[in-house]
Amino acid sequence: MPAPAHLLPSDPAVTDTEQALARWEDDGGPAYAVAPRPQDAHWLRIAAALAERLPELAGRDDVIVTCEERTRSGAPAAFFPTTAQLEIDRSLFAPLRPAAINPNQVGDEANYPVAWGAFTHEAAHAAHSRWSTPPPLRGSALDTAAQLLEESRVERAQVSRRPADRAHLRAAIQHLVMPDFATNGPTDRWEAAGAAGLILGRRDAGILDPDETEPLHHAVHRILGEETLARLQMIWTAAHATADDDTSSMLAHARAWCEALGAPPDQPQPVPVPGNRSGGGELAAAVGQVAATVTANEAAERTAQARVTAARASRSRAKATQAAQSRQAANIAEKVFGPGNRPFTPESQRGRGRGGHAASPVIGSRLPTAAEKAAAGRLARALRMAAYRERTTTVAASTVPPGRLNMRGALARDAQKAAGALPTAQPWIRTQRRQGPTPPLRVGIAVDVSGSMHAAAAPIASAAWIVAKAAALTDPDSRTATIAYRRALTAITQPGRVPTKVTEFDADGGGHSLAEAADALTAALDLTAPGTGRLLVIASDGRYRSDEAARAADRITALRAAGCAVLWLAFDTDPHPLPGATLLELHDPAQAVTAIGQAATTALTATTP
Known part of the structure; x- marks a missing residue:
C-alpha cells in the first residue's frame, strides 16, 4: 500500500546546504555561498505566490511554501505540521516553464491542475x-x-x-x-x-x-x-x-x-x-x-464546460453587438430626424457615387385626393378593428350582494346556520366585464427612391401618405414616421407628426441604405419594444447589391424576432423582396388598404397589452 508520507509529524530533514550554512559563530571562514540558477528566482516567486494563495485554501497565513527540485519528504508534496512548512515538487508543474507560472493570478491554476491539486490536498492537511x-x-x-x-x-x-x-x-x-x-x-x-x-x-x-x-x-x-x-x-x-x-x-x-x-x-x-x-x-x-473512467468523466466535464463557456461568450458577444447596433441606430435616427432635416449619408455608403452633400429627393408636395382620403379612412377603420380587444368576463361568488342570488347556495347557507356551523356557502354570483387595453400603433415607412423606382414614384408617395395618415387616425398615442432612402436617408414625416400633404419624390438616385433606414425607424419608433402594435412598411423593388441586401435582411430578421410585422409593397412586375417580409404586389395604392389592415391585425393580436 503506498504510504501517505506527505504528512510528517517531525521536522524536515536538514539538507547538505543547510548544514553548510549552520556554521559556528566563531568560524572565521567565509559563509557558504550557493550559486543561483537562472530559474531559481522564478521558483522563489512561485513559492511566495503560493504562500499568498494558501490562506484562501487553508485559512492560515503562517505556512511557509517552498518549491523543491527534490522534496525532502520524497513525496510529490508534503506538509510539516510542527514547522508549518509545505513543500511541493517542481516537476508537478511540467511541462510549463517557470516564467509562465503565475499563481498570484486567480484562474492560473487551471494551467497546472495536478500541482494545484497536490497543493490543495496539503492545504487541507494544514487546515484540518x-x-x-x-x-x-x-x-x-x-x-x-x-x-x-x-x-x-x-x-x-x-x-x-x-x-x-x-x-x-x-x-x-x-x-x-x-x-x-x-x-x-x-x-x-x-x-x-x-x-x-x-x-x-x-x-x-x-x-x-x-x-x-x-x-x-x-x-x-x-x-x-x-x-x-x-x-x-x-x-x-x-x-x-x-x-x-x-x-x-x-x-x-x-x-x-x-x-x-x-x-x-x-x-x-x-x-x-x-x-x-x-x-x-x-x-x-x-x-x-x-x-480510465475518471479520465473519461473529466474529459466529458471539460467538454460540457467548454460548451457552456462558449454559449455564455456567444450571448455576451450578441448582447454587446446588439448594444452597439442600438447606439448606432439611435445616432442615425438623431441625424435623420434632427433639426435641419437634411439628407444623411450612412458610413456604409460614403465614398460611393459623387462627392459633396446628398441632394434631397423631395420635389414638392400636394393635397391628397378624395380617393386617397377615402383609402386612409378605410385603413384607419381596419387598424382600429385590429386593435380592438374583447371585453373580459369574470364570475365571482360572494356572501353578500350585489349580484344574482343562487338558491342552491342560499339553501346551503341556511342549512349551515341551522346546524350551528360556520356558514361558508356564497349564494351571490357577480359577473364583471372589463374592457382590455387597446395598444397604440407604431408604423415605420421606408420608401425606396433609387433610380430603378422612377416609374413607381407617384404610387409609392400615395401609399406612404395613406399608411401614415391611417395610423395617425387610429389612436392619439399612435406614432408613425417615413424615410425616403437611396444612398442617403431623408426624413419625410417626423415621428409623431400627422402628414397633411402627399410628399412627392424624384426617384433618380443610386444605392440602397435600407438597413440604416430600418435602424433609424426602429430607434425613433421603438419598433422592437413590446406593448404596441409594430409595423414596418417597405416600398421597393428589391434590386440591391448583395452587401446592401444582406445588411437589410439582418434588420428584417431582428425585427420579426422582436414581434414587429414587416410588409413589402411592390409596384413592379418582377419584385425581389428580402426574406422575412410579407410581399404585397400592387398597381394601385388603394389596394394596399386591405392587406395592410390584415397585417396590422396580426401584429396587434400578438401584442401583449
Whole structure:
C-alpha cells in the first residue's frame, strides 16, 4: 500500500546546504555561498505566490511554501505540521516553464491542475490535521492506518468548506495516487484494504463518483469479503465525521481498522510475503479501470464546460453587438430626424457615387385626393378593428350582494346556520366585464427612391401618405414616421407628426441604405419594444447589391424576432423582396388598404397589452 508520507509529524530533514550554512559563530571562514540558477528566482516567486494563495485554501497565513527540485519528504508534496512548512515538487508543474507560472493570478491554476491539486490536498492537511500519533506509536500499523484514514477525512472537510476544490483534488488523485496502485498493485489483504481506504474512502467523501469506483469495489469485495469490507467502510465513514483535533477518536478508528484485518496495532504494518501476488493483478487492473473512467468523466466535464463557456461568450458577444447596433441606430435616427432635416449619408455608403452633400429627393408636395382620403379612412377603420380587444368576463361568488342570488347556495347557507356551523356557502354570483387595453400603433415607412423606382414614384408617395395618415387616425398615442432612402436617408414625416400633404419624390438616385433606414425607424419608433402594435412598411423593388441586401435582411430578421410585422409593397412586375417580409404586389395604392389592415391585425393580436 503506498504510504501517505506527505504528512510528517517531525521536522524536515536538514539538507547538505543547510548544514553548510549552520556554521559556528566563531568560524572565521567565509559563509557558504550557493550559486543561483537562472530559474531559481522564478521558483522563489512561485513559492511566495503560493504562500499568498494558501490562506484562501487553508485559512492560515503562517505556512511557509517552498518549491523543491527534490522534496525532502520524497513525496510529490508534503506538509510539516510542527514547522508549518509545505513543500511541493517542481516537476508537478511540467511541462510549463517557470516564467509562465503565475499563481498570484486567480484562474492560473487551471494551467497546472495536478500541482494545484497536490497543493490543495496539503492545504487541507494544514487546515484540518490538528491531531498527531503519539511518538511511541509512530511507524506502527496503527499509525499507518490512522494516516490512511486522514487522507479522505481532510478532503471531505475541505470540500465541505470549498466545494470548488473537488475538481483539483480529483486531478491529484488521478495522476498521483492511482498510478502508484496501477504499477505496484496491492499484494495482500492489508494493501487491498489500503486501496479501498484511499480510493473508496474518497468516494464516500464526495471526491470520486460511485460509478467511477465500482470496478475497485467489486475487486476488493472478492479479496476481503463482504463483512470485512463493510466494517472498513463503517470505519472510514466514522472517521469522516471526526473532529479535526480529536486524537483519541482517530486512534480508535485506526485500532478498529487493524483489528478488522488481523494486524497487531502496536507492531509495524504487515509486510507482503515475497512471491505472493494473489489478487495484485486484479486490483491493479481495477484501479486502472477507475483511472480510465475518471479520465473519461473529466474529459466529458471539460467538454460540457467548454460548451457552456462558449454559449455564455456567444450571448455576451450578441448582447454587446446588439448594444452597439442600438447606439448606432439611435445616432442615425438623431441625424435623420434632427433639426435641419437634411439628407444623411450612412458610413456604409460614403465614398460611393459623387462627392459633396446628398441632394434631397423631395420635389414638392400636394393635397391628397378624395380617393386617397377615402383609402386612409378605410385603413384607419381596419387598424382600429385590429386593435380592438374583447371585453373580459369574470364570475365571482360572494356572501353578500350585489349580484344574482343562487338558491342552491342560499339553501346551503341556511342549512349551515341551522346546524350551528360556520356558514361558508356564497349564494351571490357577480359577473364583471372589463374592457382590455387597446395598444397604440407604431408604423415605420421606408420608401425606396433609387433610380430603378422612377416609374413607381407617384404610387409609392400615395401609399406612404395613406399608411401614415391611417395610423395617425387610429389612436392619439399612435406614432408613425417615413424615410425616403437611396444612398442617403431623408426624413419625410417626423415621428409623431400627422402628414397633411402627399410628399412627392424624384426617384433618380443610386444605392440602397435600407438597413440604416430600418435602424433609424426602429430607434425613433421603438419598433422592437413590446406593448404596441409594430409595423414596418417597405416600398421597393428589391434590386440591391448583395452587401446592401444582406445588411437589410439582418434588420428584417431582428425585427420579426422582436414581434414587429414587416410588409413589402411592390409596384413592379418582377419584385425581389428580402426574406422575412410579407410581399404585397400592387398597381394601385388603394389596394394596399386591405392587406395592410390584415397585417396590422396580426401584429396587434400578438401584442401583449
